[in-house]
Amino acid sequence: MTYCGRFAPSPTGLLHFGSLVAAVGSWLCARHAGGRWLVRVEDIDPPREVAGSARAILAALPAFGLVADAPALFQSQRRDAYDAAFERLRAADLVFPCWCSRAQLAAEGGMHRDGRCIAAPEPDRPPAWRLRVPDVTIDFDDAQQGPQRQNLRDEAGDFVIRRVEGYYAYQLACVVDDAFQGITEVVRGNDLLDSTARQVWLQRCLGLPTPAYRHLPLALDAQGRKLSKSGQAHPVDPAHPMPALRRALAFLDVQTSTHADSPAALLDDALARFDPARLPRLAARTS
Structure with a gap:
């Protein structure tokens, strides 16, 4: 390739x-x-x-x-592509709506880990949408930072892929566009190393290829x-x-x-x- x-x-x-x-x-x-x-x-x-x-x-x-x-x-200009990816995740029951307030999230340690919203639905207020994250450990070898391991449930929880305002989150858009552009190696700053396990899991959920990664200092x-x-x-x-x-x-x-x-x-x-x-x-x- x-x-x-x-x-x-x-x-x-x-x-x-x-x-x-x-x-x-x-x-x-x-x-x-x-x-x-x-x-x-x-x-x-x-x-x-x-x-x-x-x-x-x-x-x-x-x-x-x-x-x-x-x-x-x-x-x-890529909203249609993100909509399509979101619908694939929703059809597979991999996402759920979330109306939790910041105070409710703080009471849960700042993240969801149970695959469902703990707040009551509010029909008059749009929800955020979160990806259901199982107890799975993601391993990958970063070309610059060496072997990496992250348990998604413990360290990321059920993370947002579409915000309350309707904007798609970085994690989903990045994954969809890396696949669309045929990226074979992602070279970026080390501040994004922590996002990589979530992106690898999203790639698996969507059936997309996983590129190599190199996180620069x-x-x-x-x-x-x-x-x-x-x-x-x-x-x-x-x-x-x-x-x-x-x-x-x-x-x-x-x-x-x-x-x-x-x-x-x-x-x-x-x-x-x-x-x-x-x-x-x-x-x-x-x-």
Whole structure:
């Protein structure tokens, strides 16, 4: 099977250094394998979106030499696919409606574990929908972080796949779109490692293929916090891409020449020296 990787930013702010590291890492892995590299805009949470950020991110990537092999896929245009997946789960009795309040969930330890809602149905209020999670342990081998094991019932419980507002949750949309785009390896930040077992289980429930996974170390600020848009991480400057691109490659422990004079030349030089086995495993401060 031809390798296919992807970078999937959420449009909740401008491209920052942590996201650039993930984009560069996924691009290098795809090109090293002689495969395709795609971009997906995960715009399924309108209340969190920042106007114009999707357009800005898509414009910034080529400025850093990161050119996708197909037009970007927007999750906001994929509602029919998520509806179809949801109906398959509902037909198999794998989901249930939930009207629980936060207080009720807190009394249950913050999660459901019994496959049914503990609150009384409220016909005048739409429910969230949760996946019934059995007592099952998911094992997978992460290419960067090593063997992983998670008991879904104990550590995730019956998790939400469609929210009260009608928006589909990240876990379902991600699984459906990775299969649709033919992703063979998911290369992303280590903050999403905990989501992987839930996604593997959803893939099994929907009869979808399970890609390989590689979770890259996180870029931290001077206080040891993950760089993120919600944490007001400073955006990288696509008008002057070389400094941030060199920093991203150095963070990934990829050696480069000092003579490259453009992002494309720098990435070509990095790719010639790139070895996935040398990628770092632990998070590191960037300042």
